[in-house]
Amino acid sequence: MQQLNSEESMRDKTIRLFGQDSLEICAIGPSDLENLRVWKNAHRQFFFHRQEIQPVQQQEWYAGYMQRPNDYMFIVKQGGQAIGCMGIRLLEDGWDVYNVILGIADFAGRGLMGRALQLILKFARDRRHRLISLKVLKKNPAIGWYKKNGFRITADDGDHLIMQHFTEAVTEP
Numbered sequence: 001m002q003q004l005n006s007e008e009s010m011r012d013k014t015i016r017l018f019g020q021d022s023l024e025i026c027a028i029g030p031s032d033l034e035n036l037r038v039w040k041n042a043h044r045q046f047f048f049h050r051q052e053i054q055p056v057q058q059q060e061w062y063a064g065y066m067q068r069p070n071d072y073m074f075i076v077k078q079g080g081q082a083i084g085c086m087g088i089r090l091l092e093d094g095w096d097v098y099n100v101i102l103g104i105a106d107f108a109g110r111g112l113m114g115r116a117l118q119l120i121l122k123f124a125r126d127r128r129h130r131l132i133s134l135k136v137l138k139k140n141p142a143i144g145w146y147k148k149n150g151f152r153i154t155a156d157d158g159d160h161l162i163m164q165h166f167t168e169a170v171t172e173p
Contacts, residue, residue, distance in 0.1 A: 021078075021112075022078060022079040022080070023076070023077070023078060023112060023115055023116060023119075024076075024077040024078075024080075025074045025075070025076055025077070025116050025119055025120060026074060026075050026077065027072060027073070027074060027075075028062075028073045028074065028075055028085070030062070032075050032082065032085075033055075033058050033059065033062055034055070034058075035075070035082055035085070035103060036058065036073070036085055036099075037053050037055065037058040038103075039084070039085065039101045039103035040053055040099065040101060041053055042103075043101055045139075046137060046139065046140040046141070046142070047099070047137070048135075048137065048160075068089065070089060070090035070127075071087070071089035071090075072087060072088050072089065072120075072123070072124075073085060073086075073087040073099065074086055074087065074088075074116070074120060076112065076113060076116040078107060078112055081104070082103065082104075083102065083103060083104045083107045083112065083113075084100075084101055084102040084103045084104070084107070084112075084113055084116070085099060085100075085101050085103065086098075086099060086100040086101070086113070086116065086117060086120060087099045087100075088120050088121075088123075088124050088132075090124070090127075090128060090130070093131065094130040094131030094132060094133060095124045095128075095130055095131065095132040095133070096132075096133060096134060096135075097117075097120075097121075097132065097133070097134040097165075098134065100113070100117070100142065113145075114145070114148070114149050117149050118149070121150075121165060131164060131165075132164070132165040133151075133154070133162060133163060133164045133165065134146065134151065134162075134163050134165075135157075135160050135161070135162055135163075136160060136161055136163060137159060137160050138159060138160060138161060143161065143163075146163055147163075149165075150165050150166055150167065151163040151164065151165050151166070152164055152166055
C-alpha cells in the first residue's frame, strides 16, 4: 500500500494527497474549473447530466460545492500536470464517489487514476468509516475499471448500476 502524506485546511478545502511517482491529488480551486468543464463535456454521454455545461454553470456549481463541507472534488496530477479528476461526498447513507474522469487520454493504462482513487478512498475512510458506493450508467466503459479497483455491483437500477467498494479488489469471470 502506498504511503499517504497529506496537507489539509478544512476552512478553504485546501487538501493535497501525495502518492508515489509524482502523483498528487489536490482539492480543486477556481483555476481548475475550466478543465473540469471541458473534461465533463467531452465525456458527458457517460454521466447522468448529459447537457453541455457552460462556464457560468460551472461557476455556479463551484459556489455551491464550496458550501458543502463533506463534498470533495480532486484534481489528479502527474508530475504537476492535471490529468483527471474525481469526487467523493458524504451523503446520509455513506460516501458517494462521483465524476471520475481521465481528462488526458495519454495517461490511460498507467494505473495513475486507480492509485488516485485508492488515496481518495483512504482519505474518506480516515474521516468517517462508512460505506463507499457509486452510481454508474450501464453504458459507461468505466464499470470494468471500478471492478478492478474493488467495487462490486450491488444493484441494477434501470439505466444504471449501484456499486459498493470492498477492501479487496474482486476478480470476476
